[in-house]
Amino acid sequence: MNPTVDWLRAPAAAVDLESREAAISRQGELTKPPGSLGRLEDIAIQLAALQGRERPALEQVQIVVFAGDHGVAAAGVSAFPQAVTAQMIANMASGGAAISVLARQIGAGIELVNLGTVAPVAAHPLIRDAVIAAGTANLAEAPAMSVAQLAQALAEGAAAVERARAAGAELFIAGEMGIGNTTAATALTCALLGLPAADLVGPGTGLDRSGIERKRVLIDQALALHRDAFADLSVAPIKALAHLGGFEVAAMAGAYVACAQQGLPMLVDGFISTAAALVASRLCPGAVDWMLLAHMSAEPGHRAMVEAIGLRPLLDLGMRLGEGSGAAAAVPLLRLACALHAQMATFAEAGVAAKAS
Template sequence: MPTGIQTTLGEQLQHLVDNKTKPLGALGRLEEIALRIGLIQGTTHPQLNRPYIVVFAGDHGIAATGLVNPYPQSVTAQMVLNFVTGGAAINVFCRQHHLGLAVVDAGINFDFETGLFPGKLISQKIGYGTRNYLETEAMSADELTRALEAGKQVVTDLYAGGTNCIGFGEMGIGNTSSAALIMSYITGIPVEDCVGRGTGVNDEQLQLKKETLRRVYDRYLPAVTAAGGDVRVILQCVGGFEIAMMTGAYLKAAELKMIILVDGFITTAALLLAKQLNPAVVDCCFFSHTSGEHGHVAMLDYLGARPLLSLGMRLGEGTGAAMAYPLLQSAVLFLREMASFESAGVSKAE
């Protein structure tokens, strides 16, 4: 590229990518990733600093009924204890890829001993789980506001500590049901087509889950329609504290121009909500994988997203984001460290 000519940052990045010692386009989507990260960070020398996975956990009132999930609600707290003691899949993958891990109590129906897990468990408890939305709205307007702000605060604190790359995960028995309802309200896809097996329901349980969520969907459809599909109304009616916190976290991370790794079905549902509030939030997002949870492919199609991996995973916890992080790291490192034709003294193709 001739010197002295004004070029855009995108053109500068593309020139750097094209002049590495390789055929044009030979690194495939890694080249696109490198360029996007450079544009998000506003530099030709992007870097990923102190990357973190944040797992938001909360309980759902509907889970206590047994209508939408085979596991008892108490599993949420049990799994969170597994996270903070290092025994879950997300812990393994974070250790492997040198990712920080924070677990947020957004609203678990359990009291953890204060100070028992310093730096590992962040208490932002809004309540002891949401209310059963078969009977009443899941949360109040005040609870929703507090949850959104708490999610933003968690991201702000990590950013202040030097983190510029973040992925979100979740834990909450019953939260695939909330995600399916959110997906249906926003995309217009029938709720039955959004519902999946979640934590391993059998065929009979799946049918009951679909019937239950159709009743819930119909119950709140007039309120959602009257509000023009307002995100706050959807979250109040059928959301979870962890989903609301993730929504706020997405908004703050995008505002701070952080690199965001989107995980699976539930975290993408939270992104659907965040996008309604600020469409530009997706500009900072990289979609980690296609979840094996029914409905996620349609969610990704709705967003026009191209996931990086397709491994049939549907665990949650942020595991897909942790698995995809090395691809972002490789993209940044080849841009920063790979020799150019000029610096390596390699002849270019005629």
């Protein structure tokens, strides 16, 4: 492994088992039948273990949207032109995108990290200029990224986590923007799971049947071209990411590893984000302990990713927008779980008779 990515070798932080047990004990004392709040109880207990306190809280949520263009977009794998990536970054900065609205509604901080677009992006206080190149290479013809570019993208993800922690974040959400990135995420997942493109490929931004077939052919072409690069399982995740990923996918993977190493709970979004989470789980197996999965994407291949990581989605709303939107939509549910856990009275406090032993 290249020395510039050696930081990925550090293990994930340990979860706080004492806080977990304290939270389990508290749940058993609250004025309700045991288990009657279902997964809301599980969420509170998991967050207690991750935050190291019996009563977790999610007042400070940080959303970081990583953006970058993809060379494969030139092959017609998206229903939208590539210029949309830069245009959507500007839309997010001005507050008009879905993730912008959701961030306001949940009171989350938001940062936009531009890793490299074909069209220029104007300066804005919310946009961090972290340009690596004007998009990746076409993964169906060459490696998407050089080793140096991959290292830079991973490091930008880790740096975003550092900024989030410094700002007091209690939960980290990574979002993405990049025309063509469902193709990169699908190819990457196929490589890691050993599946053909037909098992995972979907409409992305809204491709018709012929567009989906064109996308499938390109992904299978890319898998055949790069197969030898990630045949060695010991380096497969990092090699597959370099050859088939995107700047924003790599940055999210780096962010997820950094969250786990630094002990910051993360809420994973949909298809693209879960592909990055799959990479992170292979690079840092303990990272999964620090993840919650926001929702089940409408993209056909998402279920295979979810099953491979072993996470269970909180919501299933038929969403497939990306940007971190599904994760932001799940934040109120997490906050309700924390509020119920912290604010419900115990049987003793309420003077209510507990269940007979």
